[in-house]
Amino acid sequence: MVTKYIILANSNDERCGIPRQLVEINGEPLCGRTVRLLKENGIEDITVTAKDERFDCLGVTRYEPINNTFDYKTSTGYFIDCFPLELMTEPVCFLMGDVYFSEEAIKTIVNSDTDSVLFFCSYENRNPKYMKKWDEPFGFKVVDTELFKEHISRVKRLYDEKATWRNPIAWELYRSINGQNVNVHEMTKNYIAINDITCDIDYIEEIDVLKLRTREEYTKKLSIIIPYYQTYELTKKLLDKLIPQLNTEVEVFLVDDGCNEIRLDKYNKDITVIHLKENGGDSVARNVAIKQANGKYVGFIDSDDMIIDDYIEELLMNIDKNNEDVIFFDWQDMNTGFIVRHPKNYAVWKAIYKTNIIPLFLEGRRFSSDVPFQEDLNSKDYTRFYIDRVLYYYNSNREGSLTQEKAKVVKEENSK
Numbered sequence: 001m002v003t004k005y006i007i008l009a010n011s012n013d014e015r016c017g018i019p020r021q022l023v024e025i026n027g028e029p030l031c032g033r034t035v036r037l038l039k040e041n042g043i044e045d046i047t048v049t050a051k052d053e054r055f056d057c058l059g060v061t062r063y064e065p066i067n068n069t070f071d072y073k074t075s076t077g078y079f080i081d082c083f084p085l086e087l088m089t090e091p092v093c094f095l096m097g098d099v100y101f102s103e104e105a106i107k108t109i110v111n112s113d114t115d116s117v118l119f120f121c122s123y124e125n126r127n128p129k130y131m132k133k134w135d136e137p138f139g140f141k142v143v144d145t146e147l148f149k150e151h152i153s154r155v156k157r158l159y160d161e162k163a164t165w166r167n168p169i170a171w172e173l174y175r176s177i178n179g180q181n182v183n184v185h186e187m188t189k190n191y192i193a194i195n196d197i198t199c200d201i202d203y204i205e206e207i208d209v210l211k212l213r214t215r216e217e218y219t220k221k222l223s224i225i226i227p228y229y230q231t232y233e234l235t236k237k238l239l240d241k242l243i244p245q246l247n248t249e250v251e252v253f254l255v256d257d258g259c260n261e262i263r264l265d266k267y268n269k270d271i272t273v274i275h276l277k278e279n280g281g282d283s284v285a286r287n288v289a290i291k292q293a294n295g296k297y298v299g300f301i302d303s304d305d306m307i308i309d310d311y312i313e314e315l316l317m318n319i320d321k322n323n324e325d326v327i328f329f330d331w332q333d334m335n336t337g338f339i340v341r342h343p344k345n346y347a348v349w350k351a352i353y354k355t356n357i358i359p360l361f362l363e364g365r366r367f368s369s370d371v372p373f374q375e376d377l378n379s380k381d382y383t384r385f386y387i388d389r390v391l392y393y394y395n396s397n398r399e400g401s402l403t404q405e406k407a408k409v410v411k412e413e414n415s416k
Contacts, residue, residue: 001113002091002092002093002141002142002143003043003044003045004045004047004090004091004092004093005038005043005045005046005047005092005093005094005095006046006047006048006049006063006084006087006092006093006094006095007021007031007034007035007046007047007048007049007060007094007095007096007097008049008082008083008094008095008096008097009021009031009048009049009050009052009055009097009098010049010050010051010052010064010065010068010082011072011082011097011098012071012072012073013072013073015202015203015204016201016203016204016207017204018054019050019052019054019055020097020098020200020201020202021050021055021097021098022054022055023098023201023207025100025207025210025211025214026211026214026215029057029058030097030098030099030100030201031048031055031058031097032057032058033100033101034095034097034099034101034106035048035058035059035060037101037103037106038106038110040106041106041107041110041111042110043110046060046061047060047061047062047063047087048060048061048062048063048097049062049063049064049065049068049082049084049087050062050063050064050097051064051065063084063087065081065082065084065086066084066086067081067084067085067086068081068082068084069081070082070167075167078156078159078167078168079167079168079169080152080155080156080167080168080169080170080172080173083140083148083152085149085152088142088145088148088149089145090145091141091142091143091145092142092145093109093139093140093141093142094139094140094142095109095138095139095140096137096138096139096200098200098201098202099136099138099198099199099200099201100197100198100199100200100201100210100214101138101198102194102196102197102198104194104196105120105139105194105196105198108120108192108194109139109141112141112192114141114143114190115143115144116143116144116147116190117140117141117142117143117144117147117148117177117190118140118141118190118191118192119137119139119140119170119174119190119191119192120137120138120139120140120141120191120192120194121135121136121137121138121139121170121191121192121193121194122135122136122138122193122194122195122198122199123135123187123191123193123195124193124195125193125195125196126195126379126380126381127195127196127197127380127381128325128354128357128380128381128382128383129196129197129213129356129357130195130196130197130199130380131197131199131206131209131210131213132199133376133379135171135185136199136200137169137170137171137174138198138199138200140170147177148173148177151173151176151177152173154176155168155172155173155176155182156168158172158176158182163182164182164183165183168182171185174190174191177190178190197210197213197214205360208287208291208360209359209360211291212290212291212355212356212358212360213356213357214356215355215356216356218294218295218296218355219294220249220250220251220294220295220296221249221250221295221296221297221316221319222249222250222251222295222296222297222298222299222312222315222316222319222352223250223251223252223253223289223293223294223295223297223298223299223355224242224250224251224252224253224298224299224300224301225252225253225255225285225286225289225290225293225298225299225300225301226238226252226253226254226255226300226301226302226303227255227257227282227285227286227300227302227303228254228255228256228257228259228261228264228285228303229256229257229258229259229279229282229285229303230259230261231303231304232261232263232264234303234304234395235254235264235303235304237306238301238303238304238305238306238307239254239267239271241306241307241309241311242301242307242311242312243267243270243271245309245310245311245312245313246270246271246312247312249316250295250312250316251271251272251293251294251295252270252271252272253271253272253274253289253292253293254267254271254272254273254274254303255274255276255285255286255288255289256273256274256275256276257276257279257280257281257282257284257285258276258277258278258279258280259279260275261275272292274288274289274292276288280363281363281364281365281366281369282302282361282369283361283362283363283364283365283369284361284363286300286348286361287360287361287363290355290358290360290361293355295355296319296354296355297315297319297327297352297353297354297355298352298353298354298355298358299315299349299351299352299353300348300349301349301392302349302394302395304395305334305349305392305393305394305395306334306392306393306395307391307392307393308390308391308392308393311391311392314329314387314389314391315327315329315352315391318385318387319352322385324382324383324384324385325353325354325357325382325383325384326351326352326353326354326357326377326382326383326384326385327351327352327384327385327386327387328342328343328350328351328384328385328386328387329350329351329386329387329389329390329391329392330342330343330387330388330389330390330391330392331343331347331349331350331390331391331392331393331394332390332392332393332394333393333394333396334393334394334395334396335395335396335397336396339390341388342386346368346370346371346373346374347370347394348370348373348374349392349394350392353377357377357380357382358373358377359372359373359376359377361373
């Protein structure tokens with residue numbers, strides 16, 4: 001059984017403001033969480049490879065590697081040098097330091113045996129909490145240390161010969177050890193797939209998503225988010241319908257997207273009104289509220305649309321009865337009267353979503369911000385339930401709406 005564990009954290013990449021391995025999720029640094037989980041599973045021989053003294057706070061041995069030449073700032077050296085050859089004098093298990101490991105993942109890694117090299121990764125991961133759209137290797141149990149070293153040298157040589165399409169990292173090492181084309185992504189043997197939330201942090205935006213995905217306690221059942229921009233009269237009608245339906249299990253965020261509309265402040269006694277300094281679009285407004293939401297589920301209402309008289313009551317009843325990831329409902333066009341049953345359109349207001357599976361919205365899009373949100377969600381294997389009833393009225397014909405503005409732009413572009 002492998003008893004020596006090394007957490008790889010020697011990186012000068014500080015895109016997150018601090019080393020990614022020290023990013024805190026729910027008050028605990030990523031590396032600190034890994035150390036804690038290893039100790040809870042009986043592992044005491046733990047080393048973190050890092051030249052940065054800030055890692056001394058972890059309470060384990062910090063080792064400054066000799067030959068780690070990769071530099072994130074200049075993209076020079078070999079990424080695969082993160083594995084310190086000089087420490088491979090006995091069987092060892094390497095864990096990536098910028099990874100949020102689930103409890104089950106660490107337990108699986110500790111209790112899995114091999115007489116060669118075993119890779120732990122997310123592979124074909126369709127768990128709805130999983131953040132990434134690609135597979136990630138994050139653990140390497142190495143018993144045959146000479147084999148491991150040999151193939152580290154081999155993939156570096158292939159890179160120098162321009163036989164790899166990128167700077168070699170763990171996947172190239174995996175394929176080389178298994179006798180495969182190092183550029184072709186195919187899983188065959190010597191790996192264990194961990195299909196849960198376990199994933200690494202690459203960018204600062206992913207920190208907020210991971211915090212949402214790992215949250216387990218909520219003070220409300222439902223959070224409603226309304227992005228607002230210059231629709232006061234219609235929004236007033238919406239709030240007059242919505243506010244009387246509220247109770248202590250529900251919170252509402254009305255996000256003023258740069259209007260500085262002071263008339264909205266009178267609603268602060270019943271809901272939370274957030275004023276943004278600049279107009280960033282509905283994606284920015286929604287993301288601001290999502291990060292503050294305390295509900296087990298999140299729902300969205302556009303500020304110029306309308307809901308039925310018992311919208312909240314119907315949603316809360318179905319939250320209690322159906323613990324599905326997404327709860328859909330029918331909607332009606334308030335101008336044409338057309339009803340959409342079991343909606344599959346991209347609009348986010350056609351459903352409510354568990355907070356720990358929803359993606360954040362892609363910011364910077366003028367139109368169709370719902371599309372990447374829905375596409376990201378659809379890439380997950382989430383559970384769903386349909387309420388066979390119209391709960392939402394969509395205002396398809398308001399002058400100045402994003403739908404109308406998009407139609408004008410498309411018409412102008414087609415006429416050129």
